[in-house]
Amino acid sequence: MADKFEENFLRTFLLVMKFGTMVLQQQIVFELYQKWQTVLDFLKEKKHDILHLTLGKHNCCVSNCQTKRSSGLPKRLLSVMYQNVNRSCATRFAYHCSCYFTPKTDVSTWDITLTSRLLLEYFVKDPSLKQDIENLRAHRNCLCHPEKPGMDEKEFGKIWGEVSCTIKDIARKCEQWFSYYIEKEVDFLECNPISSTELDRTKDVWMKINKADGDELTELPNLISELISSLHKENTEMKNITWYAEYSLQSHCKKKDYTEPERAMKHSLKQLEEYKTICVVGNAGSGKTRFCLELMSQFQKKHPDLIALILTDSNEWRKLEFNQKTIIFIDDVIGRSNLDNDAFNSWRRVFDLMSCRLGSVYIIFALRNCIWQLKKHDLIEYSLFSLNDPVDLSGSEFAMTSEEKLKMLKTFCIKYGVKIDYPLPLEKVSRSTDSDVKRINFETLNTIANMELRKGFPYQCVMFFSRANYIREESNFFYKQCFYHEKEQVDDILRREKYLHYAVLIFFFLKGQCFTRDEILQSQPEISIIAENGHGRTPVQCRESYEKIKKLWVKRTCVKWSDDNFIHWY
Ligand SMILES: [Zn+2]
Ligand SMILES: [Zn+2]
Known part of the structure; x- marks a missing residue:
C-alpha cells in the first residue's frame, strides 16, 4: 500500500505520462490535420530526415548527402515509428540507412521524448507553445529518474499546478472539444482518489522506466499506450461520451442565438414523449443539429433525471451502461452529405438492440433529406423509424414560419451589431449616417423572411451576417x-x-x-x-x-x- 508521500508522486507521474503524452500526440495529429497530411504521409516524407536526427555528425547511406542534424533522438525510437529499421541497402551502412523504413502509424505508442522532439523539430513555431513542450519534457525526465518515488505536500502542490497548467495550455492549441475533455480529465484526476490497483500499475510502469537505461527500454511504447488506454477504461469511454454531449449542449445554449421552429418543436416534444424515438430530417443548412440539441435540452428540463448523450459511432452503443435513464442524439446517422453504407450497416445491427432499450432510453435521429430519401425503405423496416413520419425541418408542415425567420434575423442583427432602421413616422427625424455602423432596413428583413428558399434558412443567415458586404447586398444575397x-x-x-x-x-x-x-x-x-x-x-x-x-x-x-x-x- 502506497503512503501519502508515494501516492503524491505516482499521481503526478500518472498525470504527466498519461495526459502529457496524450496532448502531445494529439498536437501532432492536429498539426498534420491542418496541413492536410496524415501520419503516414508525414513519416514517409520525413524518413530520411528523421534518420538523421539519430545520426548527429555521421553520414547516411546516400552518397553526397549533406544533411546534418544535431543528434539526440535515441535510436530505439526509430522502431516506434518504422518497421525494418535494422535493414540497410549495404551492410556497411547498417543503422545509417532509411531505405527500407516503412511507417507504423500508431501514434498512441509514441512517448513524450519522441512526440516533443518531432513537434519542436517539424511543427511548432509559436514560442510559448515551444516552451510548454520543453517544460513538459523536463518534468517527464525529472519524474522518471529519482531513486525512490515520493513527494511531500508542498512539492506536490507546486509541481501538480505547473504540470496541469502546461497540459491544459497545450490542449487549448488543439481542437476545442479535446481541450474541454483534457481539462475535465485532469480535474477529475486531481479531485478523485485513485484505486490501489491503479496505483500499483502506475508504480510498476514507473519502476520499469526508472530501471531501464535509455536504449534498452524496448517495451516503453507498449507501456505508454497501455497506461493511456487501460486505466479505468470502460469508465473513461462512458465519460467521454457524456462530456461530449455536455460540451455540445453547453455551447449550443451559450450562443443564445437560437430561434426554434415552434411547430416542429411542439410536435417533436410530444412525439418523443409518446413514442420515445424521433427522426428529424431536413435539407443542408436547415438547422437539424441545433434543433436536436434544443430538443434534447428542453426535454431534459422536463425530465431532469435523464442523462444526455451524443453518439457518433455505432460502436459506442455497446459501451453504454444503461444504469440511468438516457436521452440519446445520433446526428447524421448514416453519413453527412453522402450515404455511408458501412456506417449504415453497422448501425443496422444496433437498431434492434435499441428497440429493446426503449423502456429507459429516448432516441433522436437526425438525417439529411437526401439520405433519408435514399434509405427510407431500409429504415422503415425498423420500428424505430416506422411508427411516425420524420419531422421535416424543410417541409411545409414544420419549416420556420416567416415570423420565426424575422425573429431569427433580428437576433442575428443584435449578435452582429447590425442596426435595424424601422420605417420613420411622418415627422422627420434625422438619421445618423455613420458609415461605421452596419445597418439594414426593417423592410428588407421582412422581404428576406418571406422569401422562398431552397437552402436551409439558418445556414444562410450565418453566411449573410458573416460579412459586411453580404449585408450590404440585402435580399439580393439570398436570391x-x-x-x-x-x-x-x-x-x-x-x-x-x-x-x-x-x-x-x-x-x-x-x-x-x-x-x-x-x-x-x-x-x-x-x-x-x-x-x-x-x-x-x-x-x-x-x-x-x-x-x-x-x-x-x-x-x-x-x-x-x-x-x-x-x-x-x-
Ligand atoms: Zn542523408
Ligand atoms: Zn540506404
Whole structure:
C-alpha cells in the first residue's frame, strides 16, 4: 500500500505520462490535420530526415548527402515509428540507412521524448507553445529518474499546478472539444482518489522506466499506450461520451442565438414523449443539429433525471451502461452529405438492440433529406423509424414560419451589431449616417423572411451576417444563394460523371430556370440526348460553348463564375 508521500508522486507521474503524452500526440495529429497530411504521409516524407536526427555528425547511406542534424533522438525510437529499421541497402551502412523504413502509424505508442522532439523539430513555431513542450519534457525526465518515488505536500502542490497548467495550455492549441475533455480529465484526476490497483500499475510502469537505461527500454511504447488506454477504461469511454454531449449542449445554449421552429418543436416534444424515438430530417443548412440539441435540452428540463448523450459511432452503443435513464442524439446517422453504407450497416445491427432499450432510453435521429430519401425503405423496416413520419425541418408542415425567420434575423442583427432602421413616422427625424455602423432596413428583413428558399434558412443567415458586404447586398444575397445552391447541386452531379457535366450545363441553360436536384435527375432522358449530340464536338468547340455558357451564366445570375470545377475538363 502506497503512503501519502508515494501516492503524491505516482499521481503526478500518472498525470504527466498519461495526459502529457496524450496532448502531445494529439498536437501532432492536429498539426498534420491542418496541413492536410496524415501520419503516414508525414513519416514517409520525413524518413530520411528523421534518420538523421539519430545520426548527429555521421553520414547516411546516400552518397553526397549533406544533411546534418544535431543528434539526440535515441535510436530505439526509430522502431516506434518504422518497421525494418535494422535493414540497410549495404551492410556497411547498417543503422545509417532509411531505405527500407516503412511507417507504423500508431501514434498512441509514441512517448513524450519522441512526440516533443518531432513537434519542436517539424511543427511548432509559436514560442510559448515551444516552451510548454520543453517544460513538459523536463518534468517527464525529472519524474522518471529519482531513486525512490515520493513527494511531500508542498512539492506536490507546486509541481501538480505547473504540470496541469502546461497540459491544459497545450490542449487549448488543439481542437476545442479535446481541450474541454483534457481539462475535465485532469480535474477529475486531481479531485478523485485513485484505486490501489491503479496505483500499483502506475508504480510498476514507473519502476520499469526508472530501471531501464535509455536504449534498452524496448517495451516503453507498449507501456505508454497501455497506461493511456487501460486505466479505468470502460469508465473513461462512458465519460467521454457524456462530456461530449455536455460540451455540445453547453455551447449550443451559450450562443443564445437560437430561434426554434415552434411547430416542429411542439410536435417533436410530444412525439418523443409518446413514442420515445424521433427522426428529424431536413435539407443542408436547415438547422437539424441545433434543433436536436434544443430538443434534447428542453426535454431534459422536463425530465431532469435523464442523462444526455451524443453518439457518433455505432460502436459506442455497446459501451453504454444503461444504469440511468438516457436521452440519446445520433446526428447524421448514416453519413453527412453522402450515404455511408458501412456506417449504415453497422448501425443496422444496433437498431434492434435499441428497440429493446426503449423502456429507459429516448432516441433522436437526425438525417439529411437526401439520405433519408435514399434509405427510407431500409429504415422503415425498423420500428424505430416506422411508427411516425420524420419531422421535416424543410417541409411545409414544420419549416420556420416567416415570423420565426424575422425573429431569427433580428437576433442575428443584435449578435452582429447590425442596426435595424424601422420605417420613420411622418415627422422627420434625422438619421445618423455613420458609415461605421452596419445597418439594414426593417423592410428588407421582412422581404428576406418571406422569401422562398431552397437552402436551409439558418445556414444562410450565418453566411449573410458573416460579412459586411453580404449585408450590404440585402435580399439580393439570398436570391443569389438560390443560384449558388442550384449550381452546387449541378456541380455535384457533374463531378461524378465526366461528360454528363457538359450536357447538364447545356440543359440547364437551354431551360433557363432553377431546377432542384430531383428535377434534374428526372430530366435524364433529355440530358442524355444532349450528351450524345455533344460527343462529336472537338475540344475547341467545347471550349467555345463553355465560354458562351459562362457569359450567359454571369448575365443571368449576376453570380461570379468559378472555374475551379470546370476548367480541367477541357
Ligand atoms: Zn542523408
Ligand atoms: Zn540506404
